[in-house]
Amino acid sequence: xxxxxxxxxxxxxxxxxxxxxxxxxxxxxxxxxxxxxxxxxxxxxxxxxxxxxxxxxxxxxxxxxxxxxxxxxxxxxxxxxxxxxxxxxxxxxx
Amino acid sequence: xxxxxxxxxxxxxxxxxxxxxxxxxxxxxxxxxxxxxxxxxxxxxxxxxxxxxxxxxxxxxxxxxxxxxxxxxxxxxxxxxxxxxxxxxxxxxxxxxxxxxxxxxxxxxxxxxxxxxxxxxxxxxxxxxxxxxxxxxxxx
Numbered sequence: 001x002x003x004x005x006x007x008x009x010x011x012x013x014x015x016x017x018x019x020x021x022x023x024x025x026x027x028x029x030x031x032x033x034x035x036x037x038x039x040x041x042x043x044x045x046x047x048x049x050x051x052x053x054x055x056x057x058x059x060x061x062x063x064x065x066x067x068x069x070x071x072x073x074x075x076x077x078x079x080x081x082x083x084x085x086x087x088x089x090x091x092x093x094x
Numbered sequence: 095x096x097x098x099x100x101x102x103x104x105x106x107x108x109x110x111x112x113x114x115x116x117x118x119x120x121x122x123x124x125x126x127x128x129x130x131x132x133x134x135x136x137x138x139x140x141x142x143x144x145x146x147x148x149x150x151x152x153x154x155x156x157x158x159x160x161x162x163x164x165x166x167x168x169x170x171x172x173x174x175x176x177x178x179x180x181x182x183x184x185x186x187x188x189x190x191x192x193x194x195x196x197x198x199x200x201x202x203x204x205x206x207x208x209x210x211x212x213x214x215x216x217x218x219x220x221x222x223x224x225x226x227x228x229x230x231x232x233x234x
Contacts (some may be wrong), residue, residue: 017113020142021106046131048138049204053197060192079132084207085200086188 004029007040011072015043018051026051026085035067038094042073052085059090070094097121097160097206104155112141115157123161129229132170132208136225137202144172151175154167162230165210169227177216180205180223 003019004026007012012029059069072094074082082088098119102108113134120130137157143156156171182231187198211226 018104019109019138021109022147036191046134048142049197049201050142052200056192056195056197060195063192075129080131081135081204084204089188089190090192090195 002026009038011038011040013040013043015045017046018044018045019046019048023050023054026054030054032066033058033062033069036062036070037046037067038072041071041075041078044078047081049085052081052087055087056062056090068092097158098122099156099158100121101154101156102141103149104151104153106142106145108145108155109138112137116159119159119161119175123166124167125161126229126230126232128228129166129197133166133225133227134225136205136209137168139205140170140223140225143180143201144170145173146173147178148172150190154215164228164230166225166227166229168227170221170223170225172221172223174219175221176219178221179216181212181214 001021002018002025005013006029007013012033055069062077064070071087072093074093082093087093098115100113100115116130116137116211131143151174153173158169160167163200178200181200183202185203186196187194203224209225209227213224215217215224
């Protein structure tokens with residue numbers, strides 16, 4: 001079960017499994033982001049290239065206006081996936 | 095143990111059932127957690143591609159999971175499709191420029207990186223993708 005919400009600090013909170021079946025749900029939230037925003041991965045169990053694509057498209061759009069996504073609390077297998085995709089080169093990982 | 099084999103409706107909503115089959119297999123074969131994660135990612139990426147690029151095809155997609163002493167073999171069989179040899183696909187750009195990055199090809203690249211071997215066979219309009227992954231059993 002995938003979920004995406006924005007908390008009281010305007011951080012995006014992801015949880016569950018972020019696969020291709022969840023793209024539309026995630027895109028509806030990420031498309032609304034206009035300023036530098038933190039994305040919290042603490043409760044996310046899994047991400048595929050479909051999820052990486054949403055993050056990458058949002059980062060591209062934000063960088064055009066000097067803004068960015070900051071990826072927080074990335075651990076375990078998801079950190080391994082980020083390492084393979086070389087997300088460390090295009091995102092701040094905290 | 096005997097291999098697990100199942101047919102899945104060509105739909106992204108089938109991904110949950112694909113993960114369930116892998117979880118059953120992982121329990122049956124005492125697969126280590128890291129290998130299970132890697133196989134979940136590879137299966138997800140390939141199944142998703144089969145759904146996305148052959149939407150008009152009404153055939154199910156067949157998945158078979160088989161464990162031997164130290165390796166898992168995964169087969170995905172897709173019938174009545176055009177040839178697409180993923181092993182010949184060029185790696186995507188993964189450099190510092192976010193502008194140059196494109197989502198296309200990333201799933202196949204991840205798949206190649208998380209398993210030990212990827213093989214492709216095409217015949218009688220059927221694509222068969224075989225993944226080989228070395229693993230450790232949890233109790234060892």
